Amino acid sequence: MSSPTPSTPAPEPTPPDTTSGATATAVADATTEAVVARGVERVFAGAKGAEVVALTGIELTVHAGEFVSLIGPSGCGKSTLLRLIADLDEPTAGEIRVFGRTAKQARIDQSYGIAFQQAGLLPWRSVAANIELPLQLHGADAATRRARVAELLDLVGLADFAKHYPDQLSGGMQQRVAIARSLAEQPRLLLMDEPFGALDEMTRERMQTELLRIRAETGAAVVFVTHSIPEAVYLSDRVVVMSPRPGRITDEIDVRLGDAADRGEDLREDAAFFAGVTAVREALHGAESAPAAGAARGVDVR
Numbered sequence: 001m002s003s004p005t006p007s008t009p010a011p012e013p014t015p016p017d018t019t020s021g022a023t024a025t026a027v028a029d030a031t032t033e034a035v036v037a038r039g040v041e042r043v044f045a046g047a048k049g050a051e052v053v054a055l056t057g058i059e060l061t062v063h064a065g066e067f068v069s070l071i072g073p074s075g076c077g078k079s080t081l082l083r084l085i086a087d088l089d090e091p092t093a094g095e096i097r098v099f100g101r102t103a104k105q106a107r108i109d110q111s112y113g114i115a116f117q118q119a120g121l122l123p124w125r126s127v128a129a130n131i132e133l134p135l136q137l138h139g140a141d142a143a144t145r146r147a148r149v150a151e152l153l154d155l156v157g158l159a160d161f162a163k164h165y166p167d168q169l170s171g172g173m174q175q176r177v178a179i180a181r182s183l184a185e186q187p188r189l190l191l192m193d194e195p196f197g198a199l200d201e202m203t204r205e206r207m208q209t210e211l212l213r214i215r216a217e218t219g220a221a222v223v224f225v226t227h228s229i230p231e232a233v234y235l236s237d238r239v240v241v242m243s244p245r246p247g248r249i250t251d252e253i254d255v256r257l258g259d260a261a262d263r264g265e266d267l268r269e270d271a272a273f274f275a276g277v278t279a280v281r282e283a284l285h286g287a288e289s290a291p292a293a294g295a296a297r298g299v300d301v302r
Contacts, residue, residue, distance in 0.1 A: 032064055032099070032100075033061055033062065033063055033064065033097075033099070033100075034062045034063060034064050034065075034066065034098065034099060034188065034189045034221035034223075035060065035061065035062040035085055035096070035097070035098055035189065035221070035223060036060075036061050036062075036096070036097045037058050037059065037060040037061075037081075037084075037085070037094065037095070037096045038059060038094055038095050038096075039057065039058070039059070039093060039094035039095065040055060040057075040058035040059075040060075040081070040084065040091045040093070040094035040095070040096060041053070041055055041056045041057065041058070041091060041092050041093040041094055042054045042055040042077070042080055042081075042084065042089070042091055042092050043092040052245075053245070053246035054077045054080045054245060054246065054247060055077040055080055055081060055084075055091075055246065055247045055248075056246045056247070056248060057248055057249075058081060058094065058247070058248070058249060059249065060081075060240065060249060062189075062221055062223055063221065064099075064188065064221055065219050065220070065221055066221050066222075066237050066238065067215060067221070067222045067224065067235055067236050067237045067238075067260070068221075068222070068223055068224070068236060068237065068238050068239075068240055069224045069225070069226055069231075069232035069235060069236040069238075069239045069240065070082070070223065070224070070225050070226070070240050070242060071225075071226055071227065071228075071229065071232050071239055071240070071241055071242065071280065071284065072241060072242030072243065072244070072247065072284070073242075073244050073284075074227070075244065075245050076242045076243060076244055076245055076247040077242060077245065077246070077247025078193075078225045078242060078247070079193050079194075079225055080247070081247070082191055082193050082223060082225050084096055084103065085098065085103060085112075085191060085223060086103070086107065086112065086114055086191050087102075087103040087104045087106065087107040098111055098112065098189060099111055099188065099189070106189075110134070110138065110185045110187060111187055111188060111189060112187045112188075112189040112190065112191055113181075113182030113183050113184070113185070113187040113189075113190050113191070113220075114182055114190075114191040114192070114193075115175075115178050115179055115181075115182045115190070115191070115192045115193070115195045116178075116193050116194075116195065117193060117194040117195060117197045117198055118198065119166070119171075119174040119175050119177060119178040120178060121166040121174055121177055121178065121181075122166075123165065123166050123167060124165075125165075126162065126163050126164065126165055127153070127158060127161050127162050127163070127164050127165070127166075127169070127177050128149050128153065128162040128163065130166070130177055130181055131149050131152055131153070131177060131180045131181045131184060132145045132146075132148070132149045132184065133181065133184075134181060134184040134185055135148060135149075135184050135185065138185065148184060149162070149184075152180040152181075152183060152184065153180065155180065155183070155214060155217065155218075156176040156177070156179060156180045156210070156214065157176065157210070158173065158176055158177065158180070161173065170203070171198060171199050171200075171203065172199055172203040172206065172207055175195055175196065175199065175207060176207070176210065178195070179195070179211070179214065183214070183218060183220075186218075187220060188219075188220055188221060189220060189221045189222075189223070190215075190218075190220045190221070190222045190223075191222075191223050192222060192223070192224045192225065193225045194225050194226055194227070195207075195224075196208065196231070197226075197227070204231070205265070205268075208231060208234055208235055209263070209264065209265065211235065212235065212260040212261070212263050213260070213261070215260045216259065216260040216261035222235075224236070229277050229280050229281055229284070230268070230273075230277055232280060233255050233257070233273060233276035233277050233280060234257075234263070234267065234268065234273065236255055237254070237255065237256050238252055238253065238254050238255065238256075239252070239253040239255060239276075239280050239283075240252050241253065241280065241283040241284055250283070251283040253276065253279050253280050253283055255276040255279075255280075257270070257272055257273060257276065
């Protein structure tokens with residue numbers, strides 16, 4: 001008589017996947033979004049113990065690779081919000097994450113580059129030496145610095161000016177050096193606070209087109225502060241409109257006038273561009289601010 005065949009033990013039940021579904025989506029969103037601001041407030045101490053509320057209730061998401069402009073009246077907190085994202089200041093309340101990390105950790109990790117209205121170049125350093133400064137400060141070796149500087153000089157069209165000094169450059173060229181410096185460590189996010197505000201109109205428009213080309217080549221997300229409605233529309237995927245102090249986000253205009261690489265000067269005469277300018281102007285000032293039929297369009301209203 002043969003022995004009975006032992007039965008095969010039943011397989012262990014598979015434990016539930018605690019990272020699937022909504023949880024996994026939330027984790028992925030937190031790490032892939034360039035900027036996430038939730039409930040952000042910034043209050044400054046005023047005279048005689050008074051408080052000045054610069055920002056309140058800020059809810060903002062900037063997607064990876066997206067170009068977002070912040071626009072609003074002077075004093076509405078645009079630059080303050082940019083400084084909070086850059087960890088140059090801290091929110092009184094709320095939270096800011098940059099690629100899933102705190103703003104402080106993102107700064108330590110060099111996750112972003114930053115450019116201001118003034119180029120801020122060191123006058124005793126050449127163009128090349130100004131661009132390589134962040135790499136030098138963070139310990140990159142000489143060969144790596146030379147290769148990266150050469151790449152960036154080509155990117156901003158200043159290869160022939162590597163040995164020049166800032167006082168030998170035009171304002172637009174100085175800003176190109178500042179942008180190159182902000183890109184030195186290949187950040188995935190570029191923070192820009194009115195970088196073209198001090199330039200004449202013709203140079204400003206050229207620099208806007210140049211920035212679109214650089215953005216297309218690098219794939220970086222951009223948060224861009226401006227007072228110029230046409231500039232915001234020309235550059236952006238989305239324009240975030242802010243109210244007078246205390247600064248709140250009152251509207252978001254999705255403009256998306258095509259890929260950055262495909263935008264050129266002719267876009268400024270396109271009907272979609274004028275429609276975007278009108279939409280942002282109305283969000284800022286109300287429908288009564290829309291230009292009358294036959295009026296000049298695309299005028300720089302700040």
